[in-house]
Amino acid sequence: MSTHSEQSAVTVLGLGPMGRSLARAFLDAGLRTTVWNRTPGRDRELVARGATAAPSAAEAIAASPLTVVCVVNYDAADAVLRSGPASAAAEGRTVVNLTADTPGRARSTAGWAAGQGIRYLDGAIMTPTTTIGTPAAVFIHSGPAELYREAGPILDALGGTHTHLGEEIGRAAAHDIALLDIFWTAMNGFAHALALARAEGITARELAPFAQGIGAVLPPLFESYAQALDDGDFSGTDNPLTSAASSMAHIAAASEAHGIDTGVMRAAERLARRAVDEGHGTDGFIRIAELLGRR
Known part of the structure; x- marks a missing residue:
C-alpha cells in the first residue's frame, strides 16, 4: 500500500459501480477519502x-483539495456542482470530472x-470497473497541463495509464465518444451476428471462436486505415467499396429471410452505395469516413 501525507485527500462524488471502484482504489492507496452520493446507502x-x-x-x-466526479451524465454532474453550496465550496479547489457525455x-x-x-479538468474512463486500481485501467x-501535473499524484492512485490529451477541455470527451462509437457499433454487430447465426442453427458458443478471429483482424486494419485517411489515400485494391456493398447486401438479405431487423446493415450498405454512385467504387472502405465528414 502506498503512503501519503495527511494532506493527500480526495473526494468522490457519485457512488455508482464506477464511483465505488474509484473510491476503493483511493482507499487502497492510503488516501484520506470522502464520499457522497445523492441516493443514500451506497x-x-x-x-x-x-x-x-x-x-x-x-x-x-x-473536505478535500481535489474532487473526482463520476455520475451518469453531465445533467447529473451539473445538478450537483452548480448548486449554490457546492459551487461555493468548490471555489479555488480542483474538480476532475470523469463523467461521460459529449464534448x-x-x-x-x-x-x-x-x-x-x-480549477477544472475533464476526463474519461476507458476500461471497466474491474480494472480500476490495476495496471489494466486506462484514463484520458x-x-x-499544469493542473493535470498537480493532480497526477492523486490520479495515479487509480492505477493503469493516464494520458493528457491537451489543454482544449473537450478533447478527452471527444476521444471517449469516438471510441465508444467503435465499441457500441461493434457490439451491435456482434449481437446481430449471433441472432443471424442462431436463425441458421448455429449456437452462440459455436460462432464465438470465429468471431474472435474476425476481431483479431481489426487492430491492423484500424492502424492502416487511420494512416490512409490522414494521408488522403483511398485506394481499395484489395477490397473495393463495390465488394463491401455486395457483402452487406448479402448479410441483409439473409437476415431479412429470417425476419431479423436489418436497419443498421442497410444503413451501412446505403453509405457504401452512395460512395459508389459518386464514383468511388474502386476506393477502399475508409472512403466512408471522408464521406461522413463532409459538411
Whole structure:
C-alpha cells in the first residue's frame, strides 16, 4: 500500500459501480477519502473500509483539495456542482470530472467552472470497473497541463495509464465518444451476428471462436486505415467499396429471410452505395469516413 501525507485527500462524488471502484482504489492507496452520493446507502462498504461519508455534496467537496466526479451524465454532474453550496465550496479547489457525455457538455461545464473560480479538468474512463486500481485501467484527461501535473499524484492512485490529451477541455470527451462509437457499433454487430447465426442453427458458443478471429483482424486494419485517411489515400485494391456493398447486401438479405431487423446493415450498405454512385467504387472502405465528414 502506498503512503501519503495527511494532506493527500480526495473526494468522490457519485457512488455508482464506477464511483465505488474509484473510491476503493483511493482507499487502497492510503488516501484520506470522502464520499457522497445523492441516493443514500451506497457508501456503507466504503465507510467500513475507512472512507468518510459526507452529509452533502458541498461538505464532501470542502473536505478535500481535489474532487473526482463520476455520475451518469453531465445533467447529473451539473445538478450537483452548480448548486449554490457546492459551487461555493468548490471555489479555488480542483474538480476532475470523469463523467461521460459529449464534448460540448464538457466545454460548457468547464466554462461555468472558470467563471466560478473552480480549477477544472475533464476526463474519461476507458476500461471497466474491474480494472480500476490495476495496471489494466486506462484514463484520458484534458485541460490545463499544469493542473493535470498537480493532480497526477492523486490520479495515479487509480492505477493503469493516464494520458493528457491537451489543454482544449473537450478533447478527452471527444476521444471517449469516438471510441465508444467503435465499441457500441461493434457490439451491435456482434449481437446481430449471433441472432443471424442462431436463425441458421448455429449456437452462440459455436460462432464465438470465429468471431474472435474476425476481431483479431481489426487492430491492423484500424492502424492502416487511420494512416490512409490522414494521408488522403483511398485506394481499395484489395477490397473495393463495390465488394463491401455486395457483402452487406448479402448479410441483409439473409437476415431479412429470417425476419431479423436489418436497419443498421442497410444503413451501412446505403453509405457504401452512395460512395459508389459518386464514383468511388474502386476506393477502399475508409472512403466512408471522408464521406461522413463532409459538411
